[in-house]
Amino acid sequence: MAKNQRYTHNRHIALTADKAVESGSPVKIGQYVGVAQTKAAVGEKVTVWLDGSYDVPVTGAVSEAGIVYIKASDNTLTATATGNYPFGVANAAKGAGTAVLEVAPFGKITNTAALA
Template sequence: MAKNQKYPENKHIALTADKAYKSGQAVAIGAYRGVALIDAEQGDRVTVWLDGSWEIDVTGALTEGQVVYLGSSGLTATANDTPWGVSNQAKATGTGPAEVAPFGMLAPSAGGSGE
């Protein structure tokens, strides 16, 4: 049996924070998309959950199954930002909580980073 396995399912992981994160904040590091479980400063290790669904503020109207994006000011329905997850519920326009599931790990794009 191999003894070099680190995470049996790679769903709750520790990554090096590319910026400061607050617990409950959307995270996009490389091809990973998840939610910070703990506060972390840039360069610290941050625990990121890549699975589940989260009630998190999103700007813009959503329909069930709609892709949610991560922009400079947080999650948004605007398609010109970084793909982050999918909405599990409809939400009227404005900024407010919605149930969203992060993509977890994105398939690599032509550039290889998943972004």
């Protein structure tokens, strides 16, 4: 039985970066998705916020309350589901192209890329 609670609400966590990470950028590390609050090189710890909402670049048209996806290859956000992982929910709508959009990350996901 667990006796020592480490992260009371698990809203932010230190994880080992699997690729270089810039502060303020979206990240997917294992089953977690969120926004990096620190810069890290591969193998270094990075603080990732799993809740809140952030102004981040997203490519493609997204409707308000639509799902935004993250590409595992480079951690960029996209409206394209196929082959990518669910990242979060758009708090506004945007048209085609790449632009900053307010997005609320899911925090934890499944390991399955979107099939749609």
